[in-house]
Amino acid sequence: MKTTKDSPSSVVRTLTAQLAELKRRHRDEVQTLRQALESVQSENLKLRRRLGPRHAARLESP
Structure with a gap:
């Protein structure tokens, strides 16, 4: 026998x-x-x- 706790609507609400x-x-x-x-x-x-700007240019170049 299913309880209210296990009803599909209860499971949907929980999820x-x-x-x-x-x-x-x-x-x-x-x-x-x-x-x-x-x-x-x-x-x-x-x-x-x-x-x-000089240091930033050096940092960006490979």
Whole structure:
């Protein structure tokens, strides 16, 4: 005998809630990574400016 807990609608609700949580965590992780990338890119730009155009040209050429 199936209980209410095991009904198909209950399983769908549970999976939907789990999916929503995974999506939320994914969005949070992506946002954190984007912020870190922006910070690193900003720091990289500052360092390149401090080095000047001659050093930057040497770093970019093989």
